[in-house]
Amino acid sequence: MKTPTKSSYHHGDLQKALVNTARLMLEKDGIASLKLRAITRNAGVSATAAAPHFGNLTGLLSALAAQGFDELSEAMSPEHAREPRDVGLAYVRFAIANPGLFTLMFRSDAIDPDHPALATASARAFARLAALPASDQSGISPEAAMASLWAKVHGLAVLAIDGLLAPLIRHSNAPLTIDQLVEEAFR
Amino acid sequence: MKTPTKSSYHHGDLQKALVNTARLMLEKDGIASLKLRAITRNAGVSATAAAPHFGNLTGLLSALAAQGFDELSEAMSPEHAREPRDVGLAYVRFAIANPGLFTLMFRSDAIDPDHPALATASARAFARLAALPASDQSGISPEAAMASLWAKVHGLAVLAIDGLLAPLIRHSNAPLTIDQLVEEAFR
DNA sequence: AGACGTAAATTTACACTGTAAAAATAACTT
DNA sequence: AAGTTATTTTTACAGTGTAAATTTACGTCT
Incomplete structure (x- = not known):
């Protein structure tokens, strides 16, 4: 079991981190900038790191x-x-x-x-x-x-x-x- | 000068042909299907044939x-x-x-x-x-x-x-x- | 504590995409 | 008929999403 309040992933809490960076990119550069590779790059992880979490x-x-x-x-x-x-x-x-x-x-x-x-x-x-x-x-x-x-x-x-x-x-x-x-x- | 009523391009009237095929694809498979390569492919021309007309x-x-x-x-x-x-x-x-x-x-x-x-x-x-x-x-x-x-x-x-x-x-x-x-x- | 099983993340690979540049083709003008 | 221009293709490259296999780290259990 992972403690719900604290992060327990390798990265911290990649799930939230990816959504947060995506949101920042969205309001800054528009929907067209929401590429999976760009999001993961901005979050500092590899291109396929989102797959286990979001498919x-x-x-x-x-x-x-x-x-x-x-x-x-x-x-x-x-x-x-x-x-x-x-x-x-x-x-x-x-x-x-x-x-x-x-x-x-x-x-x-x-x-x-x-x-x-x-x-x-x-x-x-x-x-x-x-x-x-x-x-x-x-x-x-x-x-x-x-x-x-x-x-x-x-x-x-x-x-x-x-x-x-x-x-x-x-x-x-x-x-x-x-x-x-x-x-x-x-x- | 090209005659306005008749087609005078190599292809016929590629300008209109491309817009027409794009429109068919749009109503059939949605906006996400409007890829340049798919449009030109469906129109029977090469991938870059649209550039001179539409940029x-x-x-x-x-x-x-x-x-x-x-x-x-x-x-x-x-x-x-x-x-x-x-x-x-x-x-x-x-x-x-x-x-x-x-x-x-x-x-x-x-x-x-x-x-x-x-x-x-x-x-x-x-x-x-x-x-x-x-x-x-x-x-x-x-x-x-x-x-x-x-x-x-x-x-x-x-x-x-x-x-x-x-x-x-x-x-x-x-x-x-x-x-x-x-x-x-x-x- | 130490070994195992599992979840998370990376590496690798592939089939796509848009478009710039060079080459080839067909048309129009003179 | 020859030369110029416009149209199209070929070639090339950087970038995309995602599937598969591999590596890494965590949690658990004896």
Whole structure:
């Protein structure tokens, strides 16, 4: 048995070390820089050192994406986000604060949605969204209201990351922020 | 000078042939299958035959993305989409009908946003969105109204492509379609 | 304590990838 | 018809992911 608090691998805790270096590379140089050889090189280990832990590159990136969903769930948790509005704000703010990671979390050709840790982590995050009380203004179903909210918030996140919202905000006569756009979705 | 209507290359019209095969591969096997060597192989030419036309793989994919934006503009044009609602429907329907292409159009690490053809094509499509009359229900600025609409429609498109909307629609008691979700955004 | 079994990491090897440079081919122009 | 240019191929090289065999170090057990 290995002590859970302390490291017990040859390297220290290569599992976490690889995910951490991958994350640093991700936010620094973008998703395209996430090559397995580059990650292991930056972590100071051989090219195939990740295989016993993650299988292949997809496994490593899935673990990183799972960590992203965990942090997103945390940011959207009832402690940090009381009102529905706060959940939306947390969603978009997380995306803008971690553009590379957020993008990776939805890049289904780079990760494996069936990866155990990722599947449970994403399910938990989505469940938090589904728990949003449907502000049934019109006579639409709760599912429709929830899908609409999610779509709007997700769209704002994605467009903001791609830099496509900035020109609109800039050319607006009235002062405009992304937070305002999010709040508007919850009215 | 080469005649514009007829082909005048060695191969026929390699430029278009390469984009066409790339598009077929894209919708058949996904973005991950868009390797330069595989594309040229499927087109029946040597591995480096694309270089004189597109420079590198990014150039080829940018040309393909530009074609996508052209078709999207066409689908959203005043002839095909009269009311604002129709523009949103055209947007989402195009995305769902061409999931690979639509995804590529917004994958900024695989294409070059400054690529001439792509830049003009995307600008034209976005201009069509910007021309949407702001249905100023509340006292929000036209830019805010436009950004909100775009975000919601784009979010629906992206989530639908990723298969994340299907479970919601399935578990809805009241019958629910993506079209309905789009229409709801325009009210 | 010392030997064993096992997990972790490295070395080696191979089939791919993108693309630069040089050579060859076909087309157009004059 | 000859020469110039544009298009395509051949060749070459650095880099990628990962499977297989080997080495290394750890934990365990008598």
